[in-house]
Amino acid sequence: MSSIGSGSTRSTLSTDAIPLGERALRGILDHVVAVGDEAETTYLEVKSPIDLSSKASVAKVAKFLLGAANRRPHEAARHFRGYAVMVIGAQRDSAPGVPRGTEAHELEDRLRPYLGPQFPAFEFGRIGVNAENEVLFVIAQPPQEGQTIFPCHKSFQGDDRRDSLEDGAIYVRGTSNTRPARSGEVLTLVERARGGGKPPIELEVGVLGPICRVDRVEEVLGSLRDYEEEQFRKEPELAEDAFASTSIRLASSVFGGTAHLTAEDREEALAKWRNGKTEHVARGREHFMGVGLSGAGIRVVSRDRFVSKPHLIVTFHGCELVDHLDPDDADYEKAVEPVLRSTDPLRPALDYSTLRPLKRDHPVTWSNRGEDAEVVLTPESFRPNVPWMSDQDDYVIVASDPQASSVMVSWVLTEDSNDAVTSGELRVPTGELIDAANLFKTVFLKEE
Structure with a gap:
């Protein structure tokens, strides 16, 4: 990365925005390169390249996070809306970075012994320098009224005593460093912990994508089953017709070598x-709608409040969920079970299209409960006024009543280390009514 500043250059850093996202982080990096260590404040710390696999470097990061967590909320809120940032791999006039490959979860595992099990979530960011190096950002969350004091949970003795950590010590952010708390600062943190608990949560929940309405699904699948039976009953040489010459191999059991079967x-x-x-139709219905309908998701905004480790249950009343599938995975024989499946020696025994591997710590689960559909969201956090959105390739929402113009959606939120329960509801309009016969043609009768 080229030099952005020099010894005589002054840089002004805007601290009005939340320091998340590449644009915000690049602005911070430009400021650090321009002024170096002079950039350090109660909300910003700078570290030149360090080896994050070493205990000494991990202890430095832990010390910063402990100090940032023990700030006073009203003072922290003056800059970066309460967040604090450590920049790793930058200095005055250059940003050499650190070697690429530092995994957030690995660094978290190394930090956890110092921070303890109840420590608030924190964020990581990175900006590439070149093919080998990147600048890392460790981003501490805003402190909250009612939050406990966060002591160090493990000792570390560094070569420089200023980098040492003591088990049980309380660290705070000074003007440009992290240091042990003085008596008055400890008392202030005690008052913070007595601050009447966290402010109430004000949540906005919305639905991304359609709540689908499909008419005559069972009727269409029933007609296709009737056709399957009709074709199976015919002699093989009479079974092939115009419909069977489409991209779908209807009555594959007939054309797959069943002539030798006796009556x-x-x-x-x-x-x-x-x-x-019953089982065939249920399974076929799920496949049919999974490949034919658009996926949905959920959008959440927490107004003026950081929510740590939320557990949000969203219930779609009078709806059902089916797994969203790639349209390219459409398979007629999964929608309409053949009387006899054709035996293809080249076809793998395991159907890989039915496997749905989820990412590590995937924050979305879904299920059907009675007459309602339930989605559970468990992200690391909801940031103040920053929309959190789930992907729209997990599930499809289908209204049980095809004639319903809207459905009721209710939600219940709990937060880690908070006994309060927040709930709400909204009415969401449904999508345009789709006829199952037309949907079938769109999905399975594509022109080759």
Whole structure:
């Protein structure tokens, strides 16, 4: 990265915005490169390149986070809306960075013995310098009234005593460093902890994507099953017609080599197929709607309040959820169970299209509960006035009543280390009514 400042250059840093996102972090980095250590304040600390795999470097990061967590809320709120930032890999006139590859969860694991189990969540950011190096940002959350004091949980003796940590010590941010708290500062933190608890949560919850309405699903699937049976009953040489010449291999059991079956074999296969109708239709219905309908998600905004480790349950009343599937995975035989499946020696025994691997610590789960659908969100945090949005490729929301013009959505929120329960509800309009026959044509009768 080229030099952005020089010894005679002055830089002005705006601290009105939240220090998250590449644009905000790049502005902080430019300021650090311009003025170096002079950038350090109660809300900003600068570290030239350090080895984050060493105990000494991890202790430095832990000390900064402890000091940032033990700030007074009204004072912290004057800059970066209460956040505090440590910049790692930058100095005056240059930003050499640190080697790429530092994983946030690995650094968190190294920090946890010093911070303790109840320490607030913190964020990581990074800006690439070149193919090998990047500048890292450790971002502490705003302190809150009613928050406990956060002591150090593990000792560390560094070569420089200023980098040492003591088990049980309380650290605070000074003008440009982190140091042990003085008696008056400890008493102030005690008052913070007695501050009547956290302010109430004001949450805005919205739905991304459609709440789908589909009419005649069972009727269409029933007609297709009737057609499947009709084709199966025909002699193989008579079964092929214009419909079967489409991209779908209808009645694959007929064209897959069933001519050798006796009449008794065919009747036995049909009886078994009919007995499985309930299961077949339910499974086919899920596949049909999963590949044919648009996915949905949830948008959450916490007004003027940081919410740590939220647990938000959103209930869609009179709705159901199905897994959202890639349209390219549309498979007619999964929508309409054939009487006899064709045997393809090249086809893998395991159907990989049904596997839905989730990311590590995926913050979204969903299920159907009785007549309602339930989505549970467990992100690390909701930041003040910053929208949090789930992806729209997890599930599809379908109104149980195709004629419903809207559905009721209710939600309940709890927060880590907070006994208060926040709840709300909203009415959400449904999407345009879709006819299942038209949807079937769109999904399965694509022109080749």
